[in-house]
Amino acid sequence: MKNTERPAFHGSDLEQIEKYYHIKKEEITGFGANVNPLGLSPSVKAALAENLDVISRYPDRGYASLKAAISDYCQIPTSFVAVGNGSTELISLLISQRRARHAVVIGPTYSEYQRELELTGGQITAYDLKEEDRFELDIPDLLAFLPEDADLVILCNPNNPTSSAVTQERLRALAGACRARGIFVMVDETYVEFAPNPGLITAVPLTRDFDNLMVIRGVSKFFAAPGLRLGYGITGNKAFLASLAIHQNPWSVSSIAALAGELMLRDAPYIGKTRRLIGSERERLTGILSGFSHARIYTPYANFILVRILKEGLSSFQVFEAAIRRGMMIRDCSSFESLEGEYIRFCVMLPEDNDRLMACLAELLA
Numbered sequence: 001m002k003n004t005e006r007p008a009f010h011g012s013d014l015e016q017i018e019k020y021y022h023i024k025k026e027e028i029t030g031f032g033a034n035v036n037p038l039g040l041s042p043s044v045k046a047a048l049a050e051n052l053d054v055i056s057r058y059p060d061r062g063y064a065s066l067k068a069a070i071s072d073y074c075q076i077p078t079s080f081v082a083v084g085n086g087s088t089e090l091i092s093l094l095i096s097q098r099r100a101r102h103a104v105v106i107g108p109t110y111s112e113y114q115r116e117l118e119l120t121g122g123q124i125t126a127y128d129l130k131e132e133d134r135f136e137l138d139i140p141d142l143l144a145f146l147p148e149d150a151d152l153v154i155l156c157n158p159n160n161p162t163s164s165a166v167t168q169e170r171l172r173a174l175a176g177a178c179r180a181r182g183i184f185v186m187v188d189e190t191y192v193e194f195a196p197n198p199g200l201i202t203a204v205p206l207t208r209d210f211d212n213l214m215v216i217r218g219v220s221k222f223f224a225a226p227g228l229r230l231g232y233g234i235t236g237n238k239a240f241l242a243s244l245a246i247h248q249n250p251w252s253v254s255s256i257a258a259l260a261g262e263l264m265l266r267d268a269p270y271i272g273k274t275r276r277l278i279g280s281e282r283e284r285l286t287g288i289l290s291g292f293s294h295a296r297i298y299t300p301y302a303n304f305i306l307v308r309i310l311k312e313g314l315s316s317f318q319v320f321e322a323a324i325r326r327g328m329m330i331r332d333c334s335s336f337e338s339l340e341g342e343y344i345r346f347c348v349m350l351p352e353d354n355d356r357l358m359a360c361l362a363e364l365l366a
Protein backbone atom coordinates (compact mmCIF):
# COMPACT_ATOMS: atom_id res chain seq x y z
CA MET A 1 0.00 0.00 0.00
CA LYS A 2 1.37 3.42 -0.92
CA ASN A 3 1.83 6.06 1.73
CA THR A 4 -1.01 8.18 0.37
CA GLU A 5 -3.46 5.29 0.60
CA ARG A 6 -2.83 4.69 4.27
CA PRO A 7 -5.72 5.67 6.48
CA ALA A 8 -4.43 8.11 9.12
CA PHE A 9 -5.72 7.48 12.64
CA HIS A 10 -5.21 9.80 15.57
CA GLY A 11 -4.26 8.08 18.80
CA SER A 12 -7.78 8.43 20.14
CA ASP A 13 -9.75 7.54 17.00
CA LEU A 14 -11.13 4.27 18.34
CA GLU A 15 -14.51 4.85 16.67
CA GLN A 16 -12.87 5.05 13.26
CA ILE A 17 -10.81 1.95 13.94
CA GLU A 18 -13.95 0.10 15.00
CA LYS A 19 -15.58 0.89 11.65
CA TYR A 20 -12.51 0.22 9.53
CA TYR A 21 -11.27 -3.02 11.09
CA HIS A 22 -14.53 -4.31 12.57
CA ILE A 23 -13.00 -4.62 16.02
CA LYS A 24 -15.10 -3.47 18.98
CA LYS A 25 -13.55 -0.39 20.55
CA GLU A 26 -13.95 -1.90 24.03
CA GLU A 27 -11.62 -4.70 22.92
CA ILE A 28 -8.85 -2.38 21.75
CA THR A 29 -5.91 -1.55 24.01
CA GLY A 30 -5.05 2.08 23.38
CA PHE A 31 -1.28 2.29 22.96
CA GLY A 32 -1.75 5.35 20.79
CA ALA A 33 -3.45 7.83 23.13
CA ASN A 34 -0.58 8.28 25.63
CA VAL A 35 -2.99 8.10 28.57
CA ASN A 36 -1.99 6.70 31.98
CA PRO A 37 -3.13 3.03 31.98
CA LEU A 38 -4.14 3.17 35.66
CA GLY A 39 -7.28 5.07 34.67
CA LEU A 40 -8.95 7.58 36.93
CA SER A 41 -7.80 7.53 40.54
CA PRO A 42 -10.34 5.56 42.64
CA SER A 43 -10.30 8.20 45.39
CA VAL A 44 -10.94 10.99 42.88
CA LYS A 45 -13.76 8.94 41.39
CA ALA A 46 -15.37 8.41 44.78
CA ALA A 47 -15.05 12.07 45.78
CA LEU A 48 -16.54 13.22 42.48
CA ALA A 49 -19.46 10.83 42.83
CA GLU A 50 -20.20 12.31 46.24
CA ASN A 51 -20.02 15.86 44.94
CA LEU A 52 -21.90 15.67 41.67
CA ASP A 53 -24.11 18.50 42.84
CA VAL A 54 -21.38 20.98 41.91
CA ILE A 55 -22.79 20.68 38.39
CA SER A 56 -25.84 22.61 39.59
CA ARG A 57 -23.67 25.63 40.37
CA TYR A 58 -21.63 27.93 38.16
CA PRO A 59 -17.91 27.56 38.77
CA ASP A 60 -16.05 30.30 40.64
CA ARG A 61 -15.17 32.73 37.83
CA GLY A 62 -11.68 33.21 39.27
CA TYR A 63 -11.13 29.46 39.97
CA ALA A 64 -9.37 30.44 43.20
CA SER A 65 -9.41 27.00 44.78
CA LEU A 66 -8.26 25.21 41.60
CA LYS A 67 -5.51 27.77 41.06
CA ALA A 68 -4.35 27.26 44.66
CA ALA A 69 -4.03 23.51 43.98
CA ILE A 70 -2.06 24.20 40.76
CA SER A 71 0.12 26.68 42.61
CA ASP A 72 0.95 24.08 45.31
CA TYR A 73 1.52 21.35 42.73
CA CYS A 74 3.83 23.51 40.59
CA GLN A 75 5.39 25.58 43.38
CA ILE A 76 4.61 28.93 41.75
CA PRO A 77 2.37 31.85 42.82
CA THR A 78 -1.36 31.60 41.97
CA SER A 79 -1.03 34.90 40.10
CA PHE A 80 1.03 33.02 37.44
CA VAL A 81 -1.78 30.57 36.60
CA ALA A 82 -4.43 30.46 33.86
CA VAL A 83 -6.86 27.55 33.56
CA GLY A 84 -8.55 26.31 30.43
CA ASN A 85 -10.67 23.70 28.69
CA GLY A 86 -7.83 21.24 28.21
CA SER A 87 -4.33 22.35 27.29
CA THR A 88 -5.81 22.68 23.81
CA GLU A 89 -7.76 25.82 24.74
CA LEU A 90 -4.65 27.43 26.22
CA ILE A 91 -2.49 26.54 23.21
CA SER A 92 -5.13 28.10 21.00
CA LEU A 93 -5.49 31.22 23.18
CA LEU A 94 -1.73 31.70 23.45
CA ILE A 95 -1.18 31.38 19.70
CA SER A 96 -4.11 33.59 18.76
CA GLN A 97 -3.10 36.27 21.28
CA ARG A 98 0.61 36.31 20.41
CA ARG A 99 -0.39 36.93 16.75
CA ALA A 100 3.10 35.90 15.76
CA ARG A 101 4.57 37.53 12.70
CA HIS A 102 6.93 34.56 12.33
CA ALA A 103 6.67 31.44 14.46
CA VAL A 104 9.26 28.68 14.66
CA VAL A 105 7.96 25.23 15.59
CA ILE A 106 10.42 22.62 16.77
CA GLY A 107 9.43 19.32 15.21
CA PRO A 108 8.50 16.68 14.35
CA THR A 109 5.80 17.46 16.89
CA TYR A 110 2.15 17.60 17.84
CA SER A 111 0.18 18.93 14.86
CA GLU A 112 -2.16 21.30 16.72
CA TYR A 113 0.44 24.08 16.97
CA GLN A 114 0.66 24.26 13.20
CA ARG A 115 -3.12 24.19 12.84
CA GLU A 116 -3.56 27.08 15.29
CA LEU A 117 -0.73 29.07 13.74
CA GLU A 118 -2.28 28.69 10.30
CA LEU A 119 -5.45 30.31 11.65
CA THR A 120 -3.53 33.40 12.75
CA GLY A 121 -1.94 33.91 9.33
CA GLY A 122 1.71 34.62 10.22
CA GLN A 123 4.72 32.91 8.72
CA ILE A 124 5.57 29.46 10.11
CA THR A 125 9.00 27.86 9.91
CA ALA A 126 9.80 24.33 11.04
CA TYR A 127 13.06 23.61 12.83
CA ASP A 128 13.70 19.89 12.55
CA LEU A 129 15.23 17.83 15.32
CA LYS A 130 17.78 15.52 13.80
CA GLU A 131 17.62 11.76 13.91
CA GLU A 132 21.41 11.61 14.06
CA ASP A 133 21.21 13.65 17.30
CA ARG A 134 18.62 11.18 18.59
CA PHE A 135 16.07 14.00 18.23
CA GLU A 136 17.72 15.96 21.03
CA LEU A 137 17.52 19.73 20.63
CA ASP A 138 20.80 21.51 19.92
CA ILE A 139 20.18 25.00 21.37
CA PRO A 140 23.11 26.82 19.71
CA ASP A 141 22.08 25.34 16.36
CA LEU A 142 18.48 26.46 16.91
CA LEU A 143 19.58 29.97 17.92
CA ALA A 144 21.69 30.26 14.78
CA PHE A 145 18.73 29.04 12.72
CA LEU A 146 16.10 31.46 14.12
CA PRO A 147 15.06 33.95 11.43
CA GLU A 148 15.67 37.69 12.12
CA ASP A 149 11.96 38.41 12.39
CA ALA A 150 11.00 35.38 14.50
CA ASP A 151 8.80 36.36 17.47
CA LEU A 152 7.48 33.01 18.73
CA VAL A 153 9.17 29.66 19.39
CA ILE A 154 7.04 26.62 20.17
CA LEU A 155 8.39 23.46 21.70
CA CYS A 156 6.95 20.40 23.35
CA ASN A 157 8.97 19.03 26.27
CA PRO A 158 9.17 16.03 26.46
CA ASN A 159 8.34 16.06 22.79
CA ASN A 160 5.56 14.16 21.09
CA PRO A 161 6.30 11.88 19.16
CA THR A 162 10.07 11.62 19.77
CA SER A 163 9.87 11.38 23.61
CA SER A 164 13.13 13.38 23.72
CA ALA A 165 13.54 16.21 26.25
CA VAL A 166 15.49 19.39 26.87
CA THR A 167 16.86 20.09 30.34
CA GLN A 168 15.80 23.14 32.34
CA GLU A 169 19.34 24.42 32.26
CA ARG A 170 19.34 24.46 28.47
CA LEU A 171 15.85 25.95 28.38
CA ARG A 172 17.16 28.77 30.54
CA ALA A 173 19.76 29.52 27.85
CA LEU A 174 17.06 29.39 25.18
CA ALA A 175 14.65 31.66 27.10
CA GLY A 176 17.44 34.18 27.78
CA ALA A 177 18.60 34.32 24.17
CA CYS A 178 15.00 34.59 22.96
CA ARG A 179 14.23 37.41 25.41
CA ALA A 180 17.19 39.39 24.07
CA ARG A 181 15.71 39.02 20.57
CA GLY A 182 12.10 39.79 21.51
CA ILE A 183 10.93 36.20 21.02
CA PHE A 184 8.20 34.61 23.15
CA VAL A 185 8.62 30.90 24.02
CA MET A 186 5.76 28.45 24.52
CA VAL A 187 6.63 25.14 26.17
CA ASP A 188 4.00 22.39 26.08
CA GLU A 189 4.64 20.18 29.14
CA THR A 190 1.72 17.81 28.66
CA TYR A 191 4.05 14.84 29.32
CA VAL A 192 6.55 16.30 31.80
CA GLU A 193 5.31 14.47 34.90
CA PHE A 194 6.16 11.14 33.26
CA ALA A 195 9.84 12.10 32.91
CA PRO A 196 12.30 10.18 35.11
CA ASN A 197 13.10 13.46 36.85
CA PRO A 198 10.51 16.15 36.00
CA GLY A 199 12.36 18.72 38.15
CA LEU A 200 15.31 18.63 35.74
CA ILE A 201 13.12 19.16 32.70
CA THR A 202 10.31 21.53 33.62
CA ALA A 203 10.46 25.18 32.60
CA VAL A 204 8.00 26.21 35.33
CA PRO A 205 10.62 27.72 37.70
CA LEU A 206 11.97 29.78 34.77
CA THR A 207 8.67 31.66 34.54
CA ARG A 208 9.83 33.60 37.62
CA ASP A 209 12.82 34.93 35.68
CA PHE A 210 11.57 35.22 32.10
CA ASP A 211 8.43 37.11 31.10
CA ASN A 212 8.77 35.85 27.51
CA LEU A 213 7.82 32.32 28.56
CA MET A 214 4.60 30.38 29.08
CA VAL A 215 4.34 26.74 30.09
CA ILE A 216 1.23 24.76 29.23
CA ARG A 217 0.10 21.57 30.92
CA GLY A 218 -3.00 19.47 31.40
CA VAL A 219 -4.46 16.52 33.30
CA SER A 220 -5.50 14.46 30.23
CA LYS A 221 -2.48 12.17 30.05
CA PHE A 222 -0.88 11.82 33.49
CA PHE A 223 -4.17 11.79 35.41
CA ALA A 224 -5.99 9.73 32.76
CA ALA A 225 -8.70 12.34 32.26
CA PRO A 226 -8.85 13.39 28.58
CA GLY A 227 -12.64 13.61 28.68
CA LEU A 228 -12.59 16.08 31.57
CA ARG A 229 -10.97 18.82 29.45
CA LEU A 230 -8.76 20.56 31.99
CA GLY A 231 -5.49 22.30 31.31
CA TYR A 232 -3.46 25.13 32.80
CA GLY A 233 -0.86 27.64 31.76
CA ILE A 234 1.91 29.28 33.78
CA THR A 235 3.57 32.58 33.03
CA GLY A 236 5.09 35.45 34.97
CA ASN A 237 3.89 37.88 32.29
CA LYS A 238 0.94 39.56 34.03
CA ALA A 239 -0.04 41.67 31.01
CA PHE A 240 -0.15 38.63 28.75
CA LEU A 241 -2.14 36.66 31.32
CA ALA A 242 -4.66 39.52 31.48
CA SER A 243 -4.99 39.60 27.68
CA LEU A 244 -5.63 35.83 27.65
CA ALA A 245 -8.35 36.29 30.27
CA ILE A 246 -10.09 38.97 28.18
CA HIS A 247 -10.32 36.64 25.20
CA GLN A 248 -11.40 33.55 27.09
CA ASN A 249 -15.05 32.63 27.55
CA PRO A 250 -16.13 32.82 31.18
CA TRP A 251 -16.51 29.44 32.93
CA SER A 252 -14.62 27.58 30.21
CA VAL A 253 -13.61 25.03 32.87
CA SER A 254 -16.71 23.25 34.20
CA SER A 255 -17.37 23.06 37.94
CA ILE A 256 -16.84 19.30 37.90
CA ALA A 257 -13.51 19.68 36.06
CA ALA A 258 -12.39 22.35 38.53
CA LEU A 259 -13.19 20.08 41.47
CA ALA A 260 -11.62 17.03 39.82
CA GLY A 261 -8.47 18.99 39.04
CA GLU A 262 -8.04 20.03 42.66
CA LEU A 263 -8.48 16.45 43.84
CA MET A 264 -6.10 15.02 41.24
CA LEU A 265 -3.25 17.41 41.82
CA ARG A 266 -3.37 16.69 45.56
CA ASP A 267 -3.57 12.90 45.10
CA ALA A 268 -0.01 11.99 46.16
CA PRO A 269 -0.54 8.17 46.30
CA TYR A 270 -1.84 8.07 42.70
CA ILE A 271 0.98 10.32 41.49
CA GLY A 272 3.56 8.04 43.14
CA LYS A 273 1.95 4.86 41.82
CA THR A 274 1.86 6.25 38.27
CA ARG A 275 5.48 7.34 38.38
CA ARG A 276 6.61 3.94 39.65
CA LEU A 277 4.58 2.01 37.05
CA ILE A 278 5.61 4.14 34.07
CA GLY A 279 9.22 4.35 35.22
CA SER A 280 9.70 0.62 35.69
CA GLU A 281 7.76 -0.44 32.59
CA ARG A 282 9.50 2.14 30.40
CA GLU A 283 12.83 0.78 31.50
CA ARG A 284 11.76 -2.82 30.97
CA LEU A 285 10.39 -2.06 27.49
CA THR A 286 13.44 -0.11 26.35
CA GLY A 287 15.54 -3.09 27.47
CA ILE A 288 13.47 -5.49 25.35
CA LEU A 289 13.36 -3.17 22.32
CA SER A 290 17.11 -2.54 22.45
CA GLY A 291 17.59 -6.25 21.79
CA PHE A 292 15.60 -6.15 18.51
CA SER A 293 17.87 -6.22 15.45
CA HIS A 294 15.44 -4.36 13.18
CA ALA A 295 14.47 -1.48 15.46
CA ARG A 296 16.12 1.67 16.77
CA ILE A 297 14.85 3.45 19.86
CA TYR A 298 15.57 6.86 21.36
CA THR A 299 15.86 7.49 25.10
CA PRO A 300 12.25 8.15 26.16
CA TYR A 301 11.39 10.88 28.68
CA ALA A 302 7.63 10.72 28.22
CA ASN A 303 5.29 7.74 28.76
CA PHE A 304 5.69 6.68 25.14
CA ILE A 305 8.49 5.28 23.00
CA LEU A 306 9.36 6.14 19.41
CA VAL A 307 10.70 3.21 17.40
CA ARG A 308 12.32 3.38 13.99
CA ILE A 309 11.72 0.31 11.84
CA LEU A 310 14.91 -0.84 10.20
CA LYS A 311 13.66 -3.81 8.24
CA GLU A 312 13.77 -3.48 4.46
CA GLY A 313 10.25 -3.58 3.01
CA LEU A 314 8.46 -3.35 6.38
CA SER A 315 6.41 -0.17 6.75
CA SER A 316 5.04 1.49 9.87
CA PHE A 317 1.56 0.86 8.50
CA GLN A 318 2.21 -2.88 8.25
CA VAL A 319 3.34 -2.92 11.88
CA PHE A 320 0.28 -0.86 12.85
CA GLU A 321 -1.98 -3.37 11.07
CA ALA A 322 -0.30 -6.38 12.68
CA ALA A 323 -0.93 -4.82 16.11
CA ILE A 324 -4.50 -3.65 15.50
CA ARG A 325 -5.51 -7.07 14.23
CA ARG A 326 -4.55 -8.31 17.69
CA GLY A 327 -6.53 -5.56 19.37
CA MET A 328 -3.62 -3.22 20.08
CA MET A 329 -3.69 0.28 18.67
CA ILE A 330 -0.28 1.88 18.23
CA ARG A 331 0.53 5.08 16.33
CA ASP A 332 1.77 4.83 12.76
CA CYS A 333 3.92 7.97 12.65
CA SER A 334 3.82 8.47 8.89
CA SER A 335 1.51 11.48 9.31
CA PHE A 336 4.13 13.41 11.33
CA GLU A 337 5.75 15.90 9.03
CA SER A 338 9.55 15.86 8.84
CA LEU A 339 9.84 12.35 10.26
CA GLU A 340 11.66 10.70 7.37
CA GLY A 341 11.57 6.93 7.52
CA GLU A 342 9.31 4.35 9.08
CA TYR A 343 8.38 5.00 12.70
CA ILE A 344 5.85 3.78 15.22
CA ARG A 345 5.01 5.22 18.64
CA PHE A 346 3.30 3.52 21.54
CA CYS A 347 2.72 4.38 25.17
CA VAL A 348 3.45 2.35 28.27
CA MET A 349 0.37 0.41 29.35
CA LEU A 350 -0.11 -2.24 32.07
CA PRO A 351 2.62 -4.93 32.21
CA GLU A 352 0.51 -7.73 30.72
CA ASP A 353 -0.61 -5.50 27.82
CA ASN A 354 2.96 -4.37 27.24
CA ASP A 355 4.00 -8.04 27.09
CA ARG A 356 1.42 -8.69 24.36
CA LEU A 357 2.71 -5.76 22.33
CA MET A 358 6.33 -6.81 22.77
CA ALA A 359 5.46 -10.34 21.57
CA CYS A 360 3.77 -8.90 18.47
CA LEU A 361 6.68 -6.55 17.72
CA ALA A 362 9.23 -9.29 18.35
CA GLU A 363 7.74 -11.32 15.47
CA LEU A 364 8.36 -8.41 13.10
CA LEU A 365 11.42 -6.64 14.46
CA ALA A 366 13.50 -9.00 16.62
Ligand SMILES: Cc1ncc(COP(=O)(O)O)c(C=O)c1O
Nearest residue numbers: 086087088110160190218220231
Ligand atom coordinates in the same frame (compact mmCIF):
# COMPACT_ATOMS: atom_id res chain seq x y z
C1 LIG B 1 1.78 17.43 23.08
C2 LIG B 1 0.31 17.51 23.36
N1 LIG B 1 -0.20 18.67 23.81
C3 LIG B 1 -1.52 18.78 24.06
C4 LIG B 1 -2.39 17.73 23.85
C5 LIG B 1 -3.85 17.95 24.11
O1 LIG B 1 -4.09 17.83 25.46
P1 LIG B 1 -5.43 18.24 26.19
O2 LIG B 1 -6.28 17.02 26.27
O3 LIG B 1 -4.97 18.73 27.54
O4 LIG B 1 -6.09 19.34 25.40
C6 LIG B 1 -1.90 16.52 23.38
C7 LIG B 1 -2.80 15.39 23.11
O5 LIG B 1 -2.51 14.41 22.50
C8 LIG B 1 -0.51 16.40 23.13
O6 LIG B 1 0.03 15.25 22.69
